[in-house]
Amino acid sequence: MGEFYLEELVRRVADTYVEKCAVRMVELVIGKYENRIVRGNLDRALEVIDNVMENAFKYGDGRRIEFSFYELIRIFNTGKAVWENDLNHIFESFFRGTNSMGQQGSGLGLYICREIMRKMDGEVFAERDKDGMGIVMVFR
Numbered sequence: 001m002g003e004f005y006l007e008e009l010v011r012r013v014a015d016t017y018v019e020k021c022a023v024r025m026v027e028l029v030i031g032k033y034e035n036r037i038v039r040g041n042l043d044r045a046l047e048v049i050d051n052v053m054e055n056a057f058k059y060g061d062g063r064r065i066e067f068s069f070y071e072l073i074r075i076f077n078t079g080k081a082v083w084e085n086d087l088n089h090i091f092e093s094f095f096r097g098t099n100s101m102g103q104q105g106s107g108l109g110l111y112i113c114r115e116i117m118r119k120m121d122g123e124v125f126a127e128r129d130k131d132g133m134g135i136v137m138v139f140r
Contacts, residue, residue, distance in 0.1 A: 001120060004042040006069065007035040012046055013067065017053060026062055033069035038139045040120035045137070048116050048124065049075065051109040052135045058103045060132060073137040074127075081128040090126055110135075 014030060021028035038045075052075045056065045061079030068074040082090055086097040091114040094107040110126075117124040117137060127134040 001039070002041055003037050003039055004045070005035055006033055006038050009038070009042060009045060009049075009073075010067075010069075012042075013049060016046075016050075017065075021065065024057065024062060026057070026060075027064040029064060029066040031066065031068045040122060040139050044116045044120060045139075048113040048137060049073075051113045055109055055135075056133075058105070059097075059099055072139070074134050075137075076129070076132055076134040078132040081133040082126070084128065087126060087128060091124070 010030060010033060017028055053065070056075065056077035059079060059082075060077035063078040064076075065078075066074075066076045068076065080099055081087075082097040082099055086095075086099070089095045090097060091110050092107075093111040095111075096105060096107040100107075110124075113135075114124050121140050123138045125136045125138070127136060
């Protein structure tokens with residue numbers, strides 16, 4: 001546990017994903033934020049974001065991935081969201097949603113995200129939307 005500035009997290013996300021999204025022709029939107037101190041571990045938070053981004057690349061429709069910042073971090077990707085029946089299980093180990101047909105994976109990515117966030121005394125949630133899927137990271 002520790003603390004980090006949100007600006008450092010955003011900078012590292014941009015350094016990693018601006019080019020990756022451009023190569024895939026995915027619009028990357030990084031919303032406005034206040035440079036606050038966040039309680040947690042920067043490297044572990046980036047690990048969560050890496051897992052979420054890989055899922056966005058796999059299961060999104062390739063149009064847009066958007067980061068929003070409030071009292072939390074929301075990563076949203078356009079495309080088909082998981083089915084309603086799958087939503088309650090996506091953070092379970094080895095669970096793969098019905099939308100994962102034809103995609104490689106082990107079903108551990110979001111499980112690992114939840115475990116990391118909980119070790120930082122935080123939480124992670126999923127949201128379905130008519131235009132896609134959101135993953136919300138809550139830091140305390």
